[in-house]
Amino acid sequence: MSATPKIYINGKYYDKPDAKISVYDHGLLYGDGVFEGIRIYNGTAFKLKEHVERLFESARSIKLEVPIAQPEMVKAINDTIAINNKRDGYIRPVVTRGAGSLGLDPRKCADPQVIIIVDDITMYPAELYETGMEIATVATIRNHPNATNPRIKSLNYLNNILAKIEGIQAGCLESLMLNHKGEIAECSGDNIFLVKHGVLRTPPIDAGILEGITRNTVIGLAKKAEITVEEIALTRHDVFVADECFLTGTAAEIIPVTKCDARTIGAGKPGPITRQLREAYHQLVRE
Ligand code: PMP
Numbered sequence: 001m002s003a004t005p006k007i008y009i010n011g012k013y014y015d016k017p018d019a020k021i022s023v024y025d026h027g028l029l030y031g032d033g034v035f036e037g038i039r040i041y042n043g044t045a046f047k048l049k050e051h052v053e054r055l056f057e058s059a060r061s062i063k064l065e066v067p068i069a070q071p072e073m074v075k076a077i078n079d080t081i082a083i084n085n086k087r088d089g090y091i092r093p094v095v096t097r098g099a100g101s102l103g104l105d106p107r108k109c110a111d112p113q114v115i116i117i118v119d120d121i122t123m124y125p126a127e128l129y130e131t132g133m134e135i136a137t138v139a140t141i142r143n144h145p146n147a148t149n150p151r152i153k154s155l156n157y158l159n160n161i162l163a164k165i166e167g168i169q170a171g172c173l174e175s176l177m178l179n180h181k182g183e184i185a186e187c188s189g190d191n192i193f194l195v196k197h198g199v200l201r202t203p204p205i206d207a208g209i210l211e212g213i214t215r216n217t218v219i220g221l222a223k224k225a226e227i228t229v230e231e232i233a234l235t236r237h238d239v240f241v242a243d244e245c246f247l248t249g250t251a252a253e254i255i256p257v258t259k260c261d262a263r264t265i266g267a268g269k270p271g272p273i274t275r276q277l278r279e280a281y282h283q284l285v286r287e
Contacts, residue, residue, distance in 0.1 A: 008080045008116035010067070021113050027096025031156030032106065034058035037250045038091040039121065040081055041285045045091060046250075048074060050213045052093075058152045059095055066095050067112050080116045090251065092117040096155065124173060124255055129278075132258025132270050135187065135247075137236060138166035138175040142185035145208040150185070153210060160188040174247060176239070176260060179208040184234040190252050191215040194234065195244035195266075195273045204231040214248040214281075221280045227273060236261070244271030253285075254278045 007019035014020075027033035036055045039046045052073050059066050068076065077091055093116045100109035124133060140162045143150055148159070160177075167175030167188065176192065179185040184203050186192055191212040193202045200222045205211050222229050239245060243266040245257040254277055256270035270278075 022099035024099040033096035132256040134259035136170035190247035190249035194242040
């Protein structure tokens with residue numbers, strides 16, 4: 001990677017210190033915008049089509065017109081990886097509503113901003129992939145799907161940040177969030193999976209979660225390995241009695257969870273299905 005990252009804004013590249021947008025941008029003023037997080041493995045953006053599709057669906061859901069079409073977005077992302085000469089890392093495409101007045105009305109924002117940042121990847125500490133991590137259920141519930149639908153990957157991440165703060169206060173790097181019905185939803189930035197009697201279980205999309213691309217990839221890998229997968233409503237009881245638990249996310253990949261709310265899950269170490277799926281995932285990203 002070149003010493004100073006080159007950041008894409010609306011078709012032009014800027015050195016990191018010069019990459020700036022207006023303080024009137026509603027992305028800043030109201031969290032009005034959408035984003036994605038994509039991994040670069042060996043110079044290639046992993047599941048790029050899926051991420052770009054989700055970005056455009058998030059935008060459509062908030063009635064934000066992305067100023068470039070999907071194929072142009074794919075090209076802009078690939079060009080930004082190339083110009084930064086990045087082999088392994090992380091890409092953050094962002095589309096903001098653009099600069100407007102101090103009122104909410106998005107019609108006053110004539111110029112949505114397309115930003116693409118390519119940077120290094122921050123993962124959980126390596127030893128947690130061997131020992132398993134500890135999570136805590138937090139009091140802040142996931143946004144009600146009829147308020148701000150968690151399916152929208154919007155710039156308004158305060159719900160997740162509040163959960164993250166509570167997790168950190170409980171001494172955990174990730175926080176388990178319930179939904180408005182008291183069921184397991186997802187973590188602040190990762191989806192959750194349980195294993196019980198050899199069956200892989202994860203909350204359905206209508207539990208009010210982000211439809212994680214890693215989640216979908218892992219479901220596909222499990223099915224291929226003839227592991228039964230159930231997308232089913234789950235409670236904390238299911239976590240406490242699970243044989244195995246793991247989280248999925250673009251940055252985290254697959255990380256084992258061995259403790260929740262100070263209780264040991266299963267045998268207290270990463271289980272065989274978690275390890276099998278981690279191996280299959282690593283093979284897939286290397287391909
Ligand atoms: N849930 C939330 C709230 C997220 O922000 C993310 C992405 N960090 C995920 C789940 C995992 O999604 P993906 O696998 O697409 O990265």
